Amino acid sequence: MSRPAQTEKFQNPVVQWIDERLPIFTMLIKEYGVFPMPKNANYLWSFGGMALTMLIIMIVSGVVLAMSYTPHVDMAFNSVERIMRDVNYGWLLRYIHMNGASFFFIAVYIHIMRGLYFGSYKKPREILWIVGVVIFLLMMATAFMGYALPWSQMSGWGVTVITSLFAKFPLIGDGLVTWLWGGFSVDNPTLNRFFALHFLLPFVILGVVFIHVWALHITGSNNPAGVEPKSEKDTLPFHPYFTSKDGFALVVFLTVFLGTVFFAPLALTEFDHFKAYDSMVTPPHIVPEWYFLPFYAILKSFVYDFTVVLALLAMGGLLLAFPAAYVFFKGDKKKRDMAFMGLGALLGGLVLITLLAIATTHLEQPSAAAYLKVVIIPAALQGVLAMFGSILLLVVLPWIDCSPVKSARYRPIYKKCLLVLLISFITLGYTGAQLPEGWPVIAGQVATLYYFAHFLVILPYLARKEKTLPVPNSISEDPCCASKGN
Amino acid sequence: MDSTKKQHAAGADGETRRDFLYLTAGAMGAVAAGTAVWPLVDSMSPAADTLALASTEVDVTSIQAGQTITVVWRGKPVFVHRRSAEEIAEVRAEAWQELRDPQSDQSRVKSGHDEWLVLVGVCTHLGCIPMGSKTADVKGDYNGWFCPCHGSHYDKSGRIRKGPAPKNLAVPPYEFVSDTLIRIG
Numbered sequence: 001m002s003r004p005a006q007t008e009k010f011q012n013p014v015v016q017w018i019d020e021r022l023p024i025f026t027m028l029i030k031e032y033g034v035f036p037m038p039k040n041a042n043y044l045w046s047f048g049g050m051a052l053t054m055l056i057i058m059i060v061s062g063v064v065l066a067m068s069y070t071p072h073v074d075m076a077f078n079s080v081e082r083i084m085r086d087v088n089y090g091w092l093l094r095y096i097h098m099n100g101a102s103f104f105f106i107a108v109y110i111h112i113m114r115g116l117y118f119g120s121y122k123k124p125r126e127i128l129w130i131v132g133v134v135i136f137l138l139m140m141a142t143a144f145m146g147y148a149l150p151w152s153q154m155s156g157w158g159v160t161v162i163t164s165l166f167a168k169f170p171l172i173g174d175g176l177v178t179w180l181w182g183g184f185s186v187d188n189p190t191l192n193r194f195f196a197l198h199f200l201l202p203f204v205i206l207g208v209v210f211i212h213v214w215a216l217h218i219t220g221s222n223n224p225a226g227v228e229p230k231s232e233k234d235t236l237p238f239h240p241y242f243t244s245k246d247g248f249a250l251v252v253f254l255t256v257f258l259g260t261v262f263f264a265p266l267a268l269t270e271f272d273h274f275k276a277y278d279s280m281v282t283p284p285h286i287v288p289e290w291y292f293l294p295f296y297a298i299l300k301s302f303v304y305d306f307t308v309v310l311a312l313l314a315m316g317g318l319l320l321a322f323p324a325a326y327v328f329f330k331g332d333k334k335k336r337d338m339a340f341m342g343l344g345a346l347l348g349g350l351v352l353i354t355l356l357a358i359a360t361t362h363l364e365q366p367s368a369a370a371y372l373k374v375v376i377i378p379a380a381l382q383g384v385l386a387m388f389g390s391i392l393l394l395v396v397l398p399w400i401d402c403s404p405v406k407s408a409r410y411r412p413i414y415k416k417c418l419l420v421l422l423i424s425f426i427t428l429g430y431t432g433a434q435l436p437e438g439w440p441v442i443a444g445q446v447a448t449l450y451y452f453a454h455f456l457v458i459l460p461y462l463a464r465k466e467k468t469l470p471v472p473n474s475i476s477e478d479p480c481c482a483s484k485g486n
Numbered sequence: 487m488d489s490t491k492k493q494h495a496a497g498a499d500g501e502t503r504r505d506f507l508y509l510t511a512g513a514m515g516a517v518a519a520g521t522a523v524w525p526l527v528d529s530m531s532p533a534a535d536t537l538a539l540a541s542t543e544v545d546v547t548s549i550q551a552g553q554t555i556t557v558v559w560r561g562k563p564v565f566v567h568r569r570s571a572e573e574i575a576e577v578r579a580e581a582w583q584e585l586r587d588p589q590s591d592q593s594r595v596k597s598g599h600d601e602w603l604v605l606v607g608v609c610t611h612l613g614c615i616p617m618g619s620k621t622a623d624v625k626g627d628y629n630g631w632f633c634p635c636h637g638s639h640y641d642k643s644g645r646i647r648k649g650p651a652p653k654n655l656a657v658p659p660y661e662f663v664s665d666t667l668i669r670i671g
C-alpha cells in the first residue's frame with residue numbers, strides 16, 4: 001500500500017488523523033465503497049455475506065455459551081441442560097447456536113453451488129476457490145466437534161463412528177485413533193480436546209475468510225454471464241448498490257433463521273441428541289447432522305472388499321487398455337505415450353499393492369483359493385478414501401474443468417449434468433439417513449457413482465467436446481442485462 | 487572486494503560455501519522445529535494414568551449357560567459369554583476357512599475353557615456396540631450379535647458373517663486366574 005495522499009480526504013478531522021496513520025478508512029472505501037461489482041450479479045451473490053454473518057453469530061453465541069458450559073464427561077450434558085433451563089436466555093443462545101450451524105451450512109452449500117454453476121472456480125479465481133474449500137473443511141471439523149460437546153448419545157456415538165474411520169488406514173490406523181482419542185475409547189480426554197478445538201477453529205476460519213475475501217478483491221467477483229468486466233459500464237460501486245441488495249437478502253435469510261429458532265428449534269435435530277451419552281449402549285440408529293449426510297452416504301456406499309481376484313481382473317482390463325490406447329491415439333504419438341505412461345503407472349501401482357497385501361497377510365491354511373480372497377482394500381477403507389476424495393475433487397476442479405466458458409448459461413450440456421449432480425447430492429443426503437439395507441443402498445451407490453463420474457469423466461470430456469453457446473462480448477452486451485435497460 | 491570474491495568463489499557448478507551454510511542452517515532449523523513440536527503432539531497421546539488403567543477381573547460363577555454379561559475394560563465393553571455344549575458343537579461344525587476373516591472357533595477361546603467366549607464388544611466396522619448380549623436383543627442372521635449402526639452380523643463365535651465390518655470381534659488379552667475368575671488385560 002502506498003503512502004496516504006497528501007490532500008485531506010475526509011471532512012471529519014479525527015477520521016483524517018487516524019487515516020493518515022493507519023489508512024483503515026481508505027481501505028474500507030476502496031474495498032466496500034467504490035469497489036466495482038459486476039452490475040449483473042444476482043441474489044446468489046449474496047450468500048457469501050450471509051455465511052460471514054452466520055460465522056459471526058456462531059462466534060458471539062458460542063463465546064457466551066462457553067461461559068456456562070463444562071467440558072467434562074460427568075458434567076457436560078447437565079451443564080447444557082442447565083443452559084436450557086436456568087441460565088438467563090440460555091435456551092435462546094443454544095437454539096441460536098444449534099440452528100445457526102445449520103443455516104451456516106445452508107448458506108455455504110448455496111454459495112458453493114453458485115460457484116459450480118457460474119464457473120467461479122476458473123481462472124483467475126483458482127486460489128479463491130481453493131481457500132473456499134479449506135473453509136468448508138474447517139467448518140465441517142468445527143461443527144463435528146461442536147456436536148460432541150453436549151455429550152449426548154448422538155454426540156458420543158457420532159464421535160466414535162467418525163473417529164473410527166481413521167482406524168481404517170493401514171498400519172498407522174489404530175495408533176492414530178488412540179492418539180485422537182487420547183485413550184482407548186471416546187472419553188474425557190476426547191471431550192476436552194474437542195472443546196479446545198471447537199473454541200479455536202472458528203477463529204481460524206475467520207482468518208481464512210479474510211484470505212478468501214482478500215483473494216476475491218484481487219480478482220473481483222464473477223457474474224452470471226461469466227465474462228470479466230471490460231469497462232466501467234459493466235460495473236457498479238459496491239455501495240450503495242450491493243450493500244442494499246445484500247442487506248435485503250440478509251434480512252430475509254435471518255428472518256427464516258430466527259423463525260426456525262423460535263418456532264421449530266428442534267426440527268433439524270435427532271431426539272437421541274437429548275439423552276445423556278452411555279458408552280455401553282449404542283442407539284439403534286446413528287445419524288449425523290443433516291449437513292454431513294451426503295458424505296456419510298458416500299462412505300456407506302462401498303460394501304465390497306477389493307480382493308486379489310478383483311485386482312487380477314483389473315490388471316487384465318488394464319492390459320487390454322494398452323492396445324486400445326494404441327489404436328485410439330494412432331495419430332498422436334505424444335498423447336499415445338502419455339496414455340501408455342498413465343496405464344503403466346496404474347498397472348504398476350496395482351501389482352505393488354497386491355503383492356504388499358499378500359505379503360502382509362498371514363493365512364492359517366494357505367492355498368491358491370485363499371490367496372485369491374485376500375483383501376487388498378477393505379470396503380470401509382474405500383468408503384473413507386471416497387468420502388475425503390469427494391471433497392478433495394473440488395480442490396482440483398479448476399484443472400479438471402478447463403472449458404474456457406465459465407457460466408453454465410452458455411454450456412447447455414454442462415447445465416444438465418450439474419442438475420443431475422445436484423439431484424445425486426440430494427439423493428445421497430436422503431439415503432445417508434436411511435438404514436443400510438434395501439433400495440436406499442442402491443440409490444446411494446448410483447448417486448455416488450454419478451458424483452465421481454461427473455467430476456472425473458463428464459467434466460474433462462465436456463471441457464473438450466461440448467458445443468457452447470455464443471458468449472457475450474461484455475456484461476453490457478449481455479442480452480439479459482440489455483433487456484432490462486441497464 | 488577481491489577477497490570477498492575469492493571467499494565466495496563458486497565451485498564448478500556455481501555452488502558456493504554460502505549455499506552449504508544455508509542448507510545446514512535449514513536442516514538445523516527443521517530439526518529444532520520438529521523437537522519443539524513433538525511434545526505438543528505427544529501430549530495428545532494417552533496420559534500415564536490412562537495407560538495405567540488396571541486390568542479388569544471378572545467373577546464368572548453366576549453366569550448360566552447361554553448367558554452373556556458385559557464388563558468394562560479400558561472404557562470399552564467386553565462380552566463374557568458362557569456357551570452350552572450344543573452351541574459349541576454348532577459353531578465348530580461350520581467350515582470357517584471360507585469366512586471373511588477366517589478363524590476357527592478353537593483359536594478364539596482358551597483350550598480347556600471352551601465354554602467361555604470373551605470378546606471386545608466393539609464392532610470392527612466403526613466402533614458401535616453390537617446387540618445380542620441381552621435375551622431380548624436382536625441377534626442378527628447368525629444368532630450371535632448384530633450391529634445396528636450399519637448392519638454387521640456376527641455369529642456365535644463373534645466372527646463377522648455379513649455386513650460391512652472387516653474383522654471378527656476382537657478377543658482381548660485375558661487369562662483364567664482360577665476356573666471362575668478371569669483377568670482381562
Ligand code: HEM
Pocket residue numbers: 055058059060061062063064065066067069080094097098101104139142143144146147148149150198199201202203205273
Ligand atoms: C464455525 C462456527 C461454529 C460452528 C459451525 C459451531 C457448531 C456447533 C454445533 C453444531 C454445536 C452443537 C449444538 C448442540 O447440539 O447443542 C455447538 C456447540 C457448542 N459450541 Fe459451537 N460452533 C461454532 C462456533 C463456536 C465458538 C466460536 C464457540 C466458543 C468460543 C462455540 C462454543 C460452543 C459450545 C460451548 C457448545 C456446547 C453448548 C451447546 O451445545 O449449545 N462454538 N457448536
Ligand code: FES
Pocket residue numbers: 609610611612613614633634635636637638649650651
Ligand atoms: S459400526 Fe457396526 S456396522 Fe458399522
